[in-house]
Amino acid sequence: MDKISIIAIIGGLTAILAGQALEGGHIGSLVQLTAFMIVIGGTISAVMLQSTPRQFVTGVKMAKWVFVPPQLDQEKVIRDIINWSQTARRSGLLALENNIGAQKDPFTRKALQMLVDGTEPATLRSVMEVEISMFEHARKQAARIWESAGGYAPTMGILGAVLGLIHVMENLADPTKLGAGIAVAFVATVYGVGSANLLFLPMASKLKHLIASEVALKELVVEGLVAIANGENPRIIESRLRGFLAMHG
Known part of the structure; x- marks a missing residue:
């Protein structure tokens, strides 16, 4: 949490x-239900219009990361890679085949399978970097719905304000209805600017940071497995991975 x-x-x-x-x-x-409906309803509709169904659903699901971020155990990944390098050094790459099925992460499983299959280090890096790029692009597109919401919400607040003022102008002859219209006008602006700057934009920034951490972890895996494919010493691999971790921390 x-x-x-x-x-x-x-x-x-x-x-x-x-x-x-x-x-x-x-x-x-x-507390104005009308203003809330205009701002939040309009913002959600605009975000849905600009997104594909998959991007929108994935982005909504990612919102929980703000409160319960994904667990990224970087130390465990380094320990696993060092163990794999020691095993490969003693018994060869084929000895790592038993570790493939134990990997819950599809990315790590695929990279380890390529390593066991004897894929050239340069090819292994190239293929997995494409995977990382596709993963990062998909994640950022999904997270961008919150950034877009932060852009649309203030505009919807202005729209709510204009609608409230229209209501005021239509009822100038009845002073009892003026207060409600003015309230909607100003509260809609508060909802729009407030939700954008207190919620949507900060959420987008946090999700981008979490995505960057996911990408860095995948890059760490690639660095380690390529080093194993090159037959590097486990101690050197560990030193490199910890330096990589410090650089991207």
């Missing part, structure tokens, strides 16, 4: 509500 994300969201909302209260305003005045 990423506690800092929870603290950040609660802290942001608290700051806004406390500021409203300190200014003498009523917190309840910020």
Whole structure:
């Protein structure tokens, strides 16, 4: 559980509500269902329109990473690679075949299979780098829906404000209806700007960071397996991988 994300969201909302209260305003005045429907509904629709179904669904599922990020055990990966290098040094690459089925990660399983099959180091690197590139592209396209939401939400807030003012203009003869229209106008703007800057854009940035960590871990696997294919000493491989880890940490 990423506690800092929870603290950040609660802290942001608290700051806004406390500021409203300190200014003498009523917190309840910020609760407007109409404004919420215009801003959030419009934003979701715009994001869906620009995305493929797979990108949208994957991006929505990735939202949970903000609170429960994927577990990336880099130390375990390094230990596994060192063990594989020692096994290959003692008994040859074919001795690693028993380790293939134990790999839960399809990427690692494929790379290890290529290593056991005796693939040339340059070819192994080239093929797996294409896999990494495709993986990174797909992940970023999915995560980008939140960045797009951060762009659309303020505009939807302005749209809500305009609609609220239209409602005000239509009811100038009835002062009892003016307050509701003005409230929708201003609260819609708050919802649009607030959701973009307190939620959508920070989420997009965090997801990009997590994707970069996933990509770095896959690159670590490739570096290690290519080193094994080249017959390098396990101690040298470990030193290189830890240096790689420090550089991408």
